[in-house]
Amino acid sequence: xxxxxxxxxxxxxxxxxxxxxxxxxxxxxxxxxxxxxxxxxxxxxxxxxxxxxxxxxxxxxxxxxxxxxxxxxxxxxxxxxxxxxxxxxxxxxxxxxxxxxxxxxxxxxxxxxxxxxxxxxxxxxxxxxxxxxxxxxxxxxxx
Amino acid sequence: xxxxxxxxxxxxxxxxxxxxxxxxxxxxxxxxxxxxxxxxxxxxxxxxxxxxxxxxxxxxxxxxxxxxxxxxxxxxxxxxxxxxxxxxxxxxxxxxxxxxxxxxxxxxxxxxxxxxxxxxxxxxxxxxxxxxxxxxxxxxxxxxxxxxxxxxxxxxxxxxxxxxxxxxxxxxxxxxxxxxxxxxxxxxxxxxxxxxxxxxxxxxxxxxxxxxxxxxxxxxxxxxxxxxxxxxxxxxxxxxxxxxxxxxxxxxxxxxxxxxxxxxxxxxxxxxxxxxxxxxxxxxxxxxxxxxxxxxxxxxxxxxxxxxxxxxxxxxxxxxxxxxxxxxxxxxxxxxxxxxxxxxxxxxxxxxxxxxxxxxxxxxxxxxxxxxxxxxxxxxxxxxxxxxxxxxxxxxxxxxxxxxxxxxxxxxxxxxxxxxxxxxxxxxxxxxxxxxxxxxxxxx
Numbered sequence: 001x002x003x004x005x006x007x008x009x010x011x012x013x014x015x016x017x018x019x020x021x022x023x024x025x026x027x028x029x030x031x032x033x034x035x036x037x038x039x040x041x042x043x044x045x046x047x048x049x050x051x052x053x054x055x056x057x058x059x060x061x062x063x064x065x066x067x068x069x070x071x072x073x074x075x076x077x078x079x080x081x082x083x084x085x086x087x088x089x090x091x092x093x094x095x096x097x098x099x100x101x102x103x104x105x106x107x108x109x110x111x112x113x114x115x116x117x118x119x120x121x122x123x124x125x126x127x128x129x130x131x132x133x134x135x136x137x138x139x140x141x142x143x
Numbered sequence: 144x145x146x147x148x149x150x151x152x153x154x155x156x157x158x159x160x161x162x163x164x165x166x167x168x169x170x171x172x173x174x175x176x177x178x179x180x181x182x183x184x185x186x187x188x189x190x191x192x193x194x195x196x197x198x199x200x201x202x203x204x205x206x207x208x209x210x211x212x213x214x215x216x217x218x219x220x221x222x223x224x225x226x227x228x229x230x231x232x233x234x235x236x237x238x239x240x241x242x243x244x245x246x247x248x249x250x251x252x253x254x255x256x257x258x259x260x261x262x263x264x265x266x267x268x269x270x271x272x273x274x275x276x277x278x279x280x281x282x283x284x285x286x287x288x289x290x291x292x293x294x295x296x297x298x299x300x301x302x303x304x305x306x307x308x309x310x311x312x313x314x315x316x317x318x319x320x321x322x323x324x325x326x327x328x329x330x331x332x333x334x335x336x337x338x339x340x341x342x343x344x345x346x347x348x349x350x351x352x353x354x355x356x357x358x359x360x361x362x363x364x365x366x367x368x369x370x371x372x373x374x375x376x377x378x379x380x381x382x383x384x385x386x387x388x389x390x391x392x393x394x395x396x397x398x399x400x401x402x403x404x405x406x407x408x409x410x411x412x413x414x415x416x417x418x419x420x421x422x423x424x425x426x427x428x429x430x431x432x433x434x435x436x437x438x439x440x441x442x443x444x445x446x447x448x449x450x451x452x453x454x455x456x457x458x459x460x461x462x463x464x465x466x467x468x469x470x471x472x473x474x475x476x477x478x479x480x481x482x483x484x485x486x487x488x489x490x491x492x493x494x495x496x497x498x499x500x501x502x503x504x505x506x507x508x509x510x511x512x513x514x515x516x517x518x519x520x521x522x523x524x525x526x527x528x529x530x531x532x533x534x535x536x537x538x539x540x541x542x543x544x545x546x547x548x549x550x551x552x553x554x555x556x557x558x559x560x561x562x563x564x565x566x567x568x569x570x571x572x573x574x575x576x577x578x579x580x581x582x583x584x585x586x587x
Binding site for chain 1: 519520521524525526527528529531532553554555556557558559
């Protein structure tokens with residue numbers, strides 16, 4: 001029920017993000033989803049890839065600081081109110097979202113939301129109770 | 144004006160007699176009363192009675208900052224705590240700070256010596272002296288404060304910071320003399336310009352600056368921008384604080400050392416051998432009159448030279464050149480002494496592992512700014528921005544607490560900090576500070 005996400009520490013310097021993309025591309029790693037949180041000095045890049053072990057290995061080799069975190073992927077219909085349907089029950093149960101990002105799957109007319117919760121297990125419980133589709137790792141990596 | 148001409152203008156041969164008398168007395172006292180000194184002398188095979196001339200001082204062992212650490216906090220004091228009436232200490236909670244103690248008589252002497260410094264720098268009884276040094280454990284504020292009173296001038300103990308308020312006071316209270324660090328003097332000049340106040344509207348006449356090294360070009364800039372005469376003065380808390388030496392306003396070249404209270408030597412910092420007058424090396428000071436914390440051959444780590452010349456001010460005291468560099472890696476940031484090892488220890492305390500770091504010092508405008516660049520290793524890195532920022536704040540707070548100054552912490556990618564032959568280069572100092580030529584004395 002959980003998805004592994006890769007995070008990379010980036011200094012705010014020109015071309016650093018391009019370098020990450022290039023290393024992954026050269027090693028045949030496909031990026032499924034991505035988000036970048038930044039400050040004036042540095043950024044945290046978060047990625048869902050098809051081969052996280054290899055991604056971690058090649059990025060570390062290139063000198064990047066890499067972390068792996070468990071996140072939750074949720075699928076909703078790509079229509080108005082889709083996000084609210086998920087967030088409302090979470091907020092009612094007092095579940096905090098650390099951060100989230102989303103992407104749309106045109107072919108299936110669905111949206112996939114990636115969540116990082118403070119308490120992942122509790123969040124999964126609440127989502128399941130509300131009949132929200134949770135994707136497992138393999139489903140996301142191979143999207 | 145000379146505050147104590149009977150001492151400051153003493154004929155050199157008479158001065159030497161006084162120095163030897165006081166040195167012998169001091170040696171007998173520390174030998175009897177301070178166990179660490181007695182042990183060191185015994186180990187070196189010298190007794191106080193073996194010292195028969197001032198030159199014999201070279202047979203005595205040095206005292207260093209390590210002696211302070213090993214005998215923390217009061218182990219080097221030569222009197223009972225009952226006789227100690229004041230304590231000052233170096234900043235910092237990391238490692239062991241150096242603690243110094245003064246008897247009633249020491250405070251009297253200290254006030255007299257800072258009064259000498261002030262008089263040499265042009266301060267008179269009618270002056271209004273604004274002290275913008277920190278008051279507290281740091282010796283700068285209190286040290287000069289009592290000198291102003293001793294001299295009979297008026298003291299405004301503003302303490303450091305709050306530049307606009309400093310300027311308001313300067314303007315409204317009619318300050319004629321400013322006491323602070325030279326870089327802060329320039330910061331004041333800059334703030335005056337921002338506030339569109341012409342320094343000519345102020346009554347400021349003289350400035351006495353110390354607690355950090357500064358260049359001759361900085362003096363010219365300060366004098367031009369503040370319309371004052373600027374002089375340098377020197378001291379270190381271990382020895383006493385300000386009041387060890389000071390420039391006279393007449394010559395503004397070299398700092399007269401108050402030799403009747405401090406016996407100065409210059410040594411080769413590598414061999415420890417004394418160097419003749421006129422040669423550059425490390426300044427070593429023996430206190431001749433201190434009761435609470437006498438120091439025998441204390442290695443200041445400051446690089447300078449000693450020379451005697453006929454001075455237009457009339458003082459016969461030996462002069463030291465403006466300190467130019469250090470024989471250790473100590474940094475002086477806004478007048479506060481910082482060792483890179485303090486940063487390392489503080490980082491270790493917070494994360495339990497020693498990350499690679501680098502200290503970057505620069506002058507923004509005229510104020511020193513210190514940044515600590517830390518490599519973001521895996522255990523210092525989070526996928527959540529909130530946690531990442533919390534960690535950064537925690538490191539910043541802890542460093543500020545330990546060092547006693549404001550620090551900016553910056554995370555950088557691993558392996559990006561410069562290393563020299565595999566070893567981390569700990570400090571990058573981009574300030575324009577006086578640097579003396581013999582590189583061999585300046586480690587790394």
